[in-house]
Amino acid sequence: MTARPAELDALRARMAELSDLHSVSMLLFWDQQTMMPPAGAAARAERGATIALAIHARESDPALGALLDALE
Secondary structure (H helix, E strand, O other): OOOOHHHHHHHHHHHHHHHHHHHHHHHHHHHHHHOOOOOOOHHHHHHHHHHHHHHHHHHOOOEEEEEEEEOO
């Protein structure tokens, strides 16, 4: 069995976090489509925007590209 590079472990951790954030985003979307209270649109939009910003920040982080380059 060979040791995994630290970069691979770091990439897996980042991808797990992104997967969790995408899951939360989809849960918010589902909730909005099925059970949103009549006056809840503004609050749901704010939370959805916050999650979208967090996802974008992580997906466009230069450190993520550096990890991919190192593992290429």
